[in-house]
Amino acid sequence: MGFFLETLFGGLMAGMLYSLIALGFVLIYKASGVFNFAQGAMVLFAALAMARFAEWIPKWLGFDNLIVANLLAFVVAMALMVVLAWVIERLCLSRLVNQEGITLLMATLGISYFLDGLGQTLFGNDIYSINVGMPKEPAMILEGMFEGGLLISKEDLVAALIAAALVLALALFFQKTSTGRALRAVADDHQAAQSIGIPLNRIWVIVWSVAGFAALVAGIIWGSKLGVQFSLSLVALKALPVVILGGLTSVPGAILGGLIIGVGEKLSEIYLGSFFGGGIEIWFAYVLALGFLLVRPQGLFGEKIIDRV
Amino acid sequence: MLYRENGQFKTSYAADQQIFPIAQDRLAIGLLLLVAFVVMPMAGSEYLFRAVLIPFLILALAALGLNILVGYCGQISLGTGAFMAVGAYAAYNFLVRIDGMPLIGAMLLGGLTATVVGVLFGVPSLRIKGLYLAVATLAAQFFTDWAFLRISWFTNNSTSGSVSVAGLNVFGMPIESPVAKYLFCLTVVCVFALAAKNLTRTATGRQWMAIRDMDVAAAVIGIRPVYAKLTAFAVSSFIVGVAGVLWAFVHLGAWEPAAFSIDRSFQLLFMVIIGGLGSIMGAFFGAAFIVVLPIILDQVPHLLGIPLSTATTSHLVHMIFGALIVFFLIVEPHGLAKLWSIGKQKLRLWPFPH
Amino acid sequence: MMNDMPQAVQEQSAARRTGDVVLDLQNISLSFGGVKALTDISFDVREHEIRSIIGPNGAGKSSMLNVINGVYHPQQGRILFRGEERRRMEPHMAAAQGIARTFQNIALFKGMSVLDNIMTGRNLKMKCGLLANALYWGRARKEEIEHRVKVEEVIDFLEIQDIRKTPVGALPYGLQKRVELGRALAAEPSLLLLDEPMAGMNVEEKQDMCRFILDVNDQFGTTIVLIEHDMGVVMDISDRVVVLDYGKKIGDGVPEEVRANEDVIRAYLGTSH
Numbered sequence: 001m002g003f004f005l006e007t008l009f010g011g012l013m014a015g016m017l018y019s020l021i022a023l024g025f026v027l028i029y030k031a032s033g034v035f036n037f038a039q040g041a042m043v044l045f046a047a048l049a050m051a052r053f054a055e056w057i058p059k060w061l062g063f064d065n066l067i068v069a070n071l072l073a074f075v076v077a078m079a080l081m082v083v084l085a086w087v088i089e090r091l092c093l094s095r096l097v098n099q100e101g102i103t104l105l106m107a108t109l110g111i112s113y114f115l116d117g118l119g120q121t122l123f124g125n126d127i128y129s130i131n132v133g134m135p136k137e138p139a140m141i142l143e144g145m146f147e148g149g150l151l152i153s154k155e156d157l158v159a160a161l162i163a164a165a166l167v168l169a170l171a172l173f174f175q176k177t178s179t180g181r182a183l184r185a186v187a188d189d190h191q192a193a194q195s196i197g198i199p200l201n202r203i204w205v206i207v208w209s210v211a212g213f214a215a216l217v218a219g220i221i222w223g224s225k226l227g228v229q230f231s232l233s234l235v236a237l238k239a240l241p242v243v244i245l246g247g248l249t250s251v252p253g254a255i256l257g258g259l260i261i262g263v264g265e266k267l268s269e270i271y272l273g274s275f276f277g278g279g280i281e282i283w284f285a286y287v288l289a290l291g292f293l294l295v296r297p298q299g300l301f302g303e304k305i306i307d308r309v
Numbered sequence: 310m311l312y313r314e315n316g317q318f319k320t321s322y323a324a325d326q327q328i329f330p331i332a333q334d335r336l337a338i339g340l341l342l343l344v345a346f347v348v349m350p351m352a353g354s355e356y357l358f359r360a361v362l363i364p365f366l367i368l369a370l371a372a373l374g375l376n377i378l379v380g381y382c383g384q385i386s387l388g389t390g391a392f393m394a395v396g397a398y399a400a401y402n403f404l405v406r407i408d409g410m411p412l413i414g415a416m417l418l419g420g421l422t423a424t425v426v427g428v429l430f431g432v433p434s435l436r437i438k439g440l441y442l443a444v445a446t447l448a449a450q451f452f453t454d455w456a457f458l459r460i461s462w463f464t465n466n467s468t469s470g471s472v473s474v475a476g477l478n479v480f481g482m483p484i485e486s487p488v489a490k491y492l493f494c495l496t497v498v499c500v501f502a503l504a505a506k507n508l509t510r511t512a513t514g515r516q517w518m519a520i521r522d523m524d525v526a527a528a529v530i531g532i533r534p535v536y537a538k539l540t541a542f543a544v545s546s547f548i549v550g551v552a553g554v555l556w557a558f559v560h561l562g563a564w565e566p567a568a569f570s571i572d573r574s575f576q577l578l579f580m581v582i583i584g585g586l587g588s589i590m591g592a593f594f595g596a597a598f599i600v601v602l603p604i605i606l607d608q609v610p611h612l613l614g615i616p617l618s619t620a621t622t623s624h625l626v627h628m629i630f631g632a633l634i635v636f637f638l639i640v641e642p643h644g645l646a647k648l649w650s651i652g653k654q655k656l657r658l659w660p661f662p663h
Numbered sequence: 664m665m666n667d668m669p670q671a672v673q674e675q676s677a678a679r680r681t682g683d684v685v686l687d688l689q690n691i692s693l694s695f696g697g698v699k700a701l702t703d704i705s706f707d708v709r710e711h712e713i714r715s716i717i718g719p720n721g722a723g724k725s726s727m728l729n730v731i732n733g734v735y736h737p738q739q740g741r742i743l744f745r746g747e748e749r750r751r752m753e754p755h756m757a758a759a760q761g762i763a764r765t766f767q768n769i770a771l772f773k774g775m776s777v778l779d780n781i782m783t784g785r786n787l788k789m790k791c792g793l794l795a796n797a798l799y800w801g802r803a804r805k806e807e808i809e810h811r812v813k814v815e816e817v818i819d820f821l822e823i824q825d826i827r828k829t830p831v832g833a834l835p836y837g838l839q840k841r842v843e844l845g846r847a848l849a850a851e852p853s854l855l856l857l858d859e860p861m862a863g864m865n866v867e868e869k870q871d872m873c874r875f876i877l878d879v880n881d882q883f884g885t886t887i888v889l890i891e892h893d894m895g896v897v898m899d900i901s902d903r904v905v906v907l908d909y910g911k912k913i914g915d916g917v918p919e920e921v922r923a924n925e926d927v928i929r930a931y932l933g934t935s936h
Contacts, residue, residue, distance in 0.1 A: 035440040035443075091635070092635050092639070095639045096638065096639060099638075100439075101439045101440055102383070102385050102439050102440075103638055103642065105385065105439070105440055105443060106385075106578070106582055106634065106638060107634065107635050107638045107639075109575065109578070109634065110579075110630070110631045110632070110633070110634025110635040110638065111631060111635060112631070113575070113579075113627050113628070113630050113631030113634065114627070114628050114630075114631025114632050114635070115631070116624075116627050116631075117623075117624040117625065117626070117627030117628035117629075117631060118624075118628055120620075120624045120627075121621065121624040121625070121628065125620050125624070237447070237571075240443075240444050240447065241444060241448075244441060244444050248440070276459075278459065279455055279458070279459055280455065282451050282454065282455045283448065283451040283452040283454075283455050286444065286447055286448035286451050286452070287448050287452060289444055289448070290433060290444070290445050290448040293433060293436070293437050293441055293444070293445065294433055294436060294437075297436055297437050297441060321808075322808045322811045322812065322815075323804070323808055326807060326808070326811065504797040504798070505797075507796060507797050507798065507799035507803075508793070508796050508797050510799075511791070511796040511799060511803060511807055512782075512785075512786060512789040512791065512796060512806075512807075513793055513796045513797075514796075515775070515779055515782055515783045515786070516783070516786060518772060518774055518775050518779070519772050519775075519783050519786075521772075521774065522771075522772035522773050522774050522775065523770050523771075523772060523773075525734065525754070525770070526766065526770035526771070526772070527772075527783070528734075528753065528754035528755050528758075529732055529734065529754045529755075529757075529758060529763075529764055529770075530758055530763065530783055530784055530786060530787075530846060530847070530850060531755050531758030531759055531786050531787040531850065532755060532783070532786055533755045534755075540793060543793075544793065587774060
């Protein structure tokens, strides 16, 4: 039982991070109908920027304070993500308005390749570390309830809390602020939103910036845990089944989907993995999403798709 | 001789329905085939065959297969590498497990196995569209990556996880020298390109394109979406599977699953986009572009005396491909093939533009 | 516009109404979620007639066509086609039974030429399989050319010879509508559903389209179900008219009856004129 719970916790925490990356997908999809394949590349790009600026800024300015360095690096990296959002909107999205979903998807695949190349050209292609002072040692909890207690990673716990807070903040931002309302209006109908004076271009820059922010936070957390390297870009591919499971347009769906996939992956690896020969984490999420698609194509919380003729 | 079609009147529908209705085009393609089959084998260097022509031909074949699915039928696939892998490993197993299995037989059986798997993963396309299908094909990609790595039966219990084939021959002719490999690939590619062209210009191709352009209208005029989509998946994965066999057997000789990773899938999709969605010729343009560009980027700085590290080159290649994808999607979704036909259109009237 | 149609033609068309019932719709109800699109609608279509469906926007006319050719599945009601009751059917099955149609918003295949678009209409009659087509030899080649001949007849009929190789996306609206009609005709349907074939056309284009519709009806004996907003056209070329309003049937009969129907005048004619 203790072991099961440990696995479950591990899964929930990994799932929270999937949710965070998935949230970026959902935000962009809701506001522009773009299935942003580049979210993973954005995570890598942001994490690389964060890692390298935290290393470079103290050297350039000649001080030695981890917290200040991290803060400055965070600001610079965030600024970079906003610039990126603006450039993507200007050079790419605004020229692809009203195109089909597949075209947009392929365009973001192009953006993703470009970002991977650019990030590694600018920031290098080694493995870099991000040290934002996450606790590294594991902790024992609930020692009274189980024999030997439950061993959980403090780092995961902190990360999950940050992710949860961010998810909540974004949900509030969407529901309560006027920008959030504008975003939802755009999501419902591009043209109608434009006709009541919501500037589509500005909204898209904002959404991509917010997605950039989500990518940066996700990048920092993953990066601090695993080191910043190219494979981060691939971890983000896991967010695809998450959004499929949760429904492309649903913020709660992204969260729940992330948790389900996180937990499912860990549990299946432990309890089914040996049966299949191990390593099934690679495809479990996808096959789960695929099976789900066949039963309920719109996902857990997505809107039902009705074809009109 | 100027490029003109004046005076070439078609007196029958058969003449109008030729692949190359203009005489000059037929001449040009004839010359191209002559160069490819006769001049190249005499003049080409080993490096040219090994590093440029053979990869180009095989990837063009795979891109051709993918283009049938994406460009003609409008069903996106991010799992092409997986279907290449299925073809390669299936053919390998047919070859090593069945005594006396000829290369061509193994190749076709490999293709057929890829067809079966392709259709299987194509079934979700009957219920889901576009973005969702992308995820279904990614599932195929990750699942096969895993299966060929972990299930040792597929690799004939090879301890290293890598498998190899040797002593290939067709009807007793050895496929060992670069020239022989090149000619073998060239023949296979020509046969499949012709078959694909035939499919796309007949009822089958029109069904695919109808589904691509507007599936409800297609159903209303009596095209069964199930049949059209699944045949596209079948034909596409058959060709892709055969390309996988060639890639593994002829180009690599010894390989492991990484040869067919998701990067391969993306690379092929890029070829299709850059070359031209919905064009047989586009697959060749795209493959040529994507095979040749990294080689040029590798060589030119050396010649100019500014050596770039291999890592930098590969990042540059990434950036250029990425930018080009976006560029082509915005400016010319039908890719290089469309630019080519626009050029020809201009040439028809040259030097008088009106 | 076509009020000066010869008396003889009108009489002739009136005589045709005595044909057998080919399509009988009984108590059809259709809803999406909670929204009722059609409520308890019954009417029939007779062999060789031109049957019009009219009604204000949102009255459920297009939904009605979608029910007839299997795009939508009504929750209630029976559909008898040539005397046989239809269970759940998909659009391609309707096509196989000889029902063809055009759409309100043009539904051509934008990436294909006019010729290829009309060739798709022959799809059901082309029997060659994958392998034969891949070889394009013998049977497949012969089949392509045979059907090309048929398609050229349709192209001649609709007078669009000069644009046969043009991609349909590049054509003006009126011609696109004509190509769409061509695609439906290429299937040699026994029942043709036309959804606002003249919407957005100028007077000359409308006249051309009317001529094509009447010719199809006369020459090939095709039964036509027509949705149209132009009352002049409807009253002139229809044999019988059914009137829908808010998903309910409020009138049914020959044009004179419908014109005199109080409900129809109130719901439709009264407001629009």
